[in-house]
Amino acid sequence: xxxxxxxxxxxxxxxxxxxxxxxxxxxxxxxxxxxxxxxxxxxxxxxxxxxxxxxxxxxxxxxxxxxxxxxxxxxxxxxxxxxxxxxxxxxxxxxxxxxxxxxxxxxxxxxxxxxxxxxxxxxxxxxxxxxxxxxxxxxxxxxxxxxxxxxxxxxxxxxxxxxxxxxxxxxxxxxxxxxxxxxxxxxxxxxxxxxxxxxxxxxxxxxxxxxxxxxxxxxxxxxxxxxxxxxxxxxxxxxxxxxxxxxxxxxxxxxxxxxxxxxxxxxxxxxxxxxxxxxxxxxxxxxxxxxxxxxxxxxxxxxxxxxxxxxxxxxxxxxxxxxxxxxxxxxxxxxxxxxxxxxxxxxxxxxxxxxxxxxxxxxxxxxxxxxxxxxxxxxxxxxxxxxxxxxxxxxxxxxxxxxxxxxxxxxxxxxxxxxxxxxxxxxxxxxxxxxxxxxxxxxxxxxxxxxxxxxxxxxxxxxxxxxxxxxxxxxxxxxxxxxxxxxxxxxxxxxxxxxxxxx
Numbered sequence: 072x073x074x075x076x077x078x079x080x081x082x083x084x085x086x087x088x089x090x091x092x093x094x095x096x097x098x099x100x101x102x103x104x105x106x107x108x109x110x111x112x113x114x115x116x117x118x119x120x121x122x123x124x125x126x127x128x129x130x131x132x133x134x135x136x137x138x139x140x141x142x143x144x145x146x147x148x149x150x151x152x153x154x155x156x157x158x159x160x161x162x163x164x165x166x167x168x169x170x171x172x173x174x175x176x177x178x179x180x181x182x183x184x185x186x187x188x189x190x191x192x193x194x195x196x197x198x199x200x201x202x203x204x205x206x207x208x209x210x211x212x213x214x215x216x217x218x219x220x221x222x223x224x225x226x227x228x229x230x231x232x233x234x235x236x237x238x239x240x241x242x243x244x245x246x247x248x249x250x251x252x253x254x255x256x257x258x259x260x261x262x263x264x265x266x267x268x269x270x271x272x273x274x275x276x277x278x279x280x281x282x283x284x285x286x287x288x289x290x291x292x293x294x295x296x297x298x299x300x301x302x303x304x305x306x307x308x309x310x311x312x313x314x315x316x317x318x319x320x321x322x323x324x325x326x327x328x329x330x331x332x333x334x335x336x337x338x339x340x341x342x343x344x345x346x347x348x349x350x351x352x353x354x355x356x357x358x359x360x361x362x363x364x365x366x367x368x369x370x371x372x373x374x375x376x377x378x379x380x381x382x383x384x385x386x387x388x389x390x391x392x393x394x395x396x397x398x399x400x401x402x403x404x405x406x407x408x409x410x411x412x413x414x415x416x417x418x419x420x421x422x423x424x425x426x427x428x429x430x431x432x433x434x435x436x437x438x439x440x441x442x443x444x445x446x447x448x449x450x451x452x453x454x455x456x457x458x459x460x461x462x463x464x465x466x467x468x469x470x471x472x473x474x475x476x477x478x479x480x481x482x483x484x485x486x487x488x489x490x491x492x493x494x495x496x497x498x499x500x501x502x503x504x505x506x507x508x509x510x511x512x513x514x515x516x517x518x519x520x521x522x523x524x525x526x527x528x529x530x531x532x533x534x535x536x537x538x539x540x541x542x543x544x545x546x547x548x549x550x551x552x553x554x555x556x557x558x559x560x561x562x563x564x565x566x567x568x569x570x571x572x573x574x
Contacts, residue, residue, distance in 0.1 A: 463497020
């Protein structure tokens with residue numbers, strides 16, 4: 072039963088990818104070649120890859136450096152800086168782009184997009200690296216020091232190798248996020264594949280051109296995934312071998328404490344201060360318009376409803392796959408889990424475009440309904456939920472399920488009365504992460520929302536597109552406020568905000 076449900080979940084998640092492949096093939100090689108081998112596509116590929124490389128490199132430097140200062144040194148105000156470093160995760164990139172554009176005249180182009188994406192994305196590196204630093208084994212570093220090696224040698228030869236999987240995972244998340252970002256690059260007028268795909272569909276309704284560009288973007292995404300996989304296979308594994316867990320010793324910064332605090336404060340001001348200042352300045356003008364608050368609250372209600380529907384469907388699909396991965400490890404479960412990741416690697420604009428065609432030509436009753444948009448959320452964010460369910464299930468003792476089965480309970484009864492109650496905290500964390508990403512998602516929502524249905528993100532986008540910055544501000548403020556709640560829960564779960572990590 073669980074295997075069957077897992078296959079169904081993966082099949083649902085792969086609908087956009089399969090439909091994209093079929094529709095692209097229908098165009099014929101001659102048309103595809105005519106669209107593909109052009110200077111425009113080459114320039115888009117170069118610009119997109121360059122942006123991903125610059126932002127990923129900057130996020131690695133900023134994320135690893137910030138995590139090390141917060142977790143491993145006697146930095147003053149570490150708990151405050153931990154909060155400030157995590158909060159950019161609650162700010163969608165299109166809100167940050169909107170804030171910078173409305174605050175600085177002429178702020179647009181490649182480097183403007185690189186700066187905004189870096190400031191919003193570096194928590195993707197900081198969080199896993201901070202968790203790895205807080206939970207790492209300090210014995211290897213102590214051995215290095217006892218052999219006479221200095222701090223820099225120990226950091227580069229021991230510490231960095233211990234946290235390399237976390238660095239690689241964070242870097243992969245950032246690279247994929249940059250490839251899929253649509254809102255910030257559009258507001259800041261940076262030429263990337265996602266912007267070109269949306270313009271091809273929205274302005275000229277060039278379906279074949281949009282499909283070909285989407286296919287190239289998928290190829291770039293697979294290339295990055297393959298590169299990360301090769302790095303992972305060459306990497307060694309570092310694990311605590313036994314003994315009682317003890318926190319690593321903190322490094323005394325001495326006279327550099329003030330300089331380190333000033334550097335982190337400057338990053339926080341750039342990441343949060345500009346956005347907060349710009350939103351506050353525009354907020355008073357925005358809420359002074361007649362009928363503003365009813366419109367904003369209606370959009371907030373729609374955002375919450377759509378995010379809840381997307382989260383419920385995603386968790387429903389993820390539950391059997393996560394349980395299968397944890398309880399029946401093997402080639403089949405691993406293959407199903409990997410297949411589920413394929414759609415997550417696709418940008419939201421590609422998922423949205425695929426489901427637009429799927430809804431019009433195959434499943435018309437679902438077209439322009441909430442459930443087609445929920446399906447897009449499920450395809451995009453299924454791996455986030457599967458990882459949470461699998462991790463929570465792996466931590467639950469299987470002996471309790473065996474006892475229940477020995478007493479005559481069936482598989483579904485065991486799942487409902489034993490497994491689910493034991494794994495609810497982990498499933499709740501996964502649901503919070505999926506809910507956060509659904510709230511912030513923009514391109515698939517723009518393409519698939521039912522007619523007349525507006526969310527905080529789409530209303531913000533509509534106002535920004537016509538330079539109505541004051542009108543966009545209330546939607547942006549409320550979206551950031553609502554996104555801060557699950558962000559706080561996720562940060563607390565990593566341990567970066569715990570008292571143990573701060574003392």
